Amino acid sequence: MASSSKAPSSRRSVFDAVHIRSEFSAAGISAHFIPLIWKYVLQNPRCSDLDGVPSLPAAAYALLRQKFRPTTSTLTAAADSKDRTTTKLLICLQNGESVEAVVMRYDTRLGKYDGKPRPGGVRSTLCVSSQVGCKMGCRFCATGTMGFKSNLSSGEIVEQLVHASRYSQIRNVVFMGMGEPMNNYNALVEAIGVFTGSPFQLSPKRITVSTVGIIHGINKFNGDLPKVNLAVSLHAPDQDIRCQIMPAARAFPLGKLMNALQSYQNESKQTIFIEYIMLDGVNDQEEHAHQLGKLLETFKAVVNLIPFNPIGSSSNFKTSSDQNVKNFQKVLKGIYRIRTTIRQQMGQDIAGACGQLVVSLPDERSAGGATLLSDIEDLRI
Numbered sequence: 156m157a158s159s160s161k162a163p164s165s166r167r168s169v170f171d172a173v174h175i176r177s178e179f180s181a182a183g184i185s186a187h188f189i190p191l192i193w194k195y196v197l198q199n200p201r202c203s204d205l206d207g208v209p210s211l212p213a214a215a216y217a218l219l220r221q222k223f224r225p226t227t228s229t230l231t232a233a234a235d236s237k238d239r240t241t242t243k244l245l246i247c248l249q250n251g252e253s254v255e256a257v258v259m260r261y262d263t264r265l266g267k268y269d270g271k272p273r274p275g276g277v278r279s280t281l282c283v284s285s286q287v288g289c290k291m292g293c294r295f296c297a298t299g300t301m302g303f304k305s306n307l308s309s310g311e312i313v314e315q316l317v318h319a320s321r322y323s324q325i326r327n328v329v330f331m332g333m334g335e336p337m338n339n340y341n342a343l344v345e346a347i348g349v350f351t352g353s354p355f356q357l358s359p360k361r362i363t364v365s366t367v368g369i370i371h372g373i374n375k376f377n378g379d380l381p382k383v384n385l386a387v388s389l390h391a392p393d394q395d396i397r398c399q400i401m402p403a404a405r406a407f408p409l410g411k412l413m414n415a416l417q418s419y420q421n422e423s424k425q426t427i428f429i430e431y432i433m434l435d436g437v438n439d440q441e442e443h444a445h446q447l448g449k450l451l452e453t454f455k456a457v458v459n460l461i462p463f464n465p466i467g468s469s470s471n472f473k474t475s476s477d478q479n480v481k482n483f484q485k486v487l488k489g490i491y492r493i494r495t496t497i498r499q500q501m502g503q504d505i506a507g508a509c510g511q512l513v514v515s516l517p518d519e520r521s522a523g524g525a526t527l528l529s530d531i532e533d534l535r536i
């Protein structure tokens with residue numbers, strides 16, 4: 156879905172935490188009122204003003220009216236996968252660009268969610284975007300084909316959770332949508348600060364930031380975001396293959412990346428999540444599994460093998476056969492004793508799976524196709 160640029164309004168999102176705190180401070184209003192405002196918007200995500208927030212000082216209402224909006228982005232459309240495990244949200248930003256966020260529902264007892272309503276609701280994971288497009292240009296990624304358009308503000312990142320909360324109770328947040336979060340570092344840190352405070356109260360252990368391997372970001376990560384999970388899109392066990400499929404590997408060479416990860420782990424003691432996309436004939440042979448096993452020998456790591464999700468005619472990649480994926484996993488687990496999981500494919504039919512996000516929704520209005528928002532108000536789970 157194409158988007159046109161338009162001039163942003165001067166009023167900012169109330170979820171731009173640094174901005175609202177500094178405005179409140181300058182006006183002599185206590186910052187402890189801010190979470191009350193956020194709670195109100197979370198409970199009234201379609202409110203158009205903040206006059207209904209209870210029990211604020213009069214000066215706060217005046218300031219909010221003048222300088223802030225409840226949300227600066229708008230949820231414009233959503234698409235449910237046929238199995239109803241996945242909902243892709245299309246969100247229009249204040250500058251006229253659009254991003255996508257994806258809600259994935261799991262049943263903690265059954266594993267993959269079976270699509271049926273549950274008393275008390277189903278806990279979900281929200282995959283958020285941090286940028287419109289991405290400048291890292293990974294060859295297998297649909298977002299990479301768009302190029303970089305703009306950074307999201309911290310408020311726009313948080314607003315994805317506000318919009319998604321209309322459809323599901325969000326328990327986990329992963330920064331695996333559009334964009335490279337470490338290339339929008341300040342907004343990332345600020346947004347996670349909001350997620351982990353009142354009223355969202357997400358545990359940092361339930362937040363995962365996925366990076367292509369931006370070394371200066373990894374070096375700061377533990378200091379700024381302790382306990383938040385770090386996932387690294389490694390995708391190849393040597394520098395040559397990495398450069399072929401990920402141009403960013405030239406700027407962030409594998410040796411230096413592994414050193415940065417080692418320092419991060421020594422300091423944080425956190426497990427590192429290694430993402431490895433399985434590309435037929437490119438990085439999926441037994442020898443690659445051995446190379447990867449050796450590379451990770453000194454780490455406490457979990458490897459997540461990711462079946463390649465097709466991104467249209469712009470790529471010649473094919474996903475590895477099930478047999479190759481299983482063999483790869485067998486080597487890592489059996490010989491190198493590395494915990495290795497295979498990522499469940501969710502939302503492929505709505506192009507809502509990893510790497511398929513390019514701001515588009517399927518055309519059909521049938522089950523599994525795009526649905527205008529007015530049609531899906533009853534789909535809340």
Ligand SMILES: C[S@@+](CC[C@H](N)C(=O)[O-])C[C@H]1O[C@@H](n2cnc3c(N)ncnc32)[C@H](O)[C@@H]1O
Pocket residue numbers: 295296297298330331332333334335336365366367387388430432461462463464465466509510511
């Ligand atoms: C879209 S990226 C966003 C986060 C960050 N920029 C990164 O690369 O880790 C999230 C994950 O999706 C993976 N991915 C990208 N394109 C994919 C595709 N076509 N199929 C499966 N996974 C893909 C990325 O490699 C990464 O592990």
Ligand code: SF4
Pocket residue numbers: 289290291292293296297298299300332333334335367388510
């Ligand atoms: S995989 Fe991540 S870093 Fe690479 S182009 Fe896609 S969003 Fe950007």
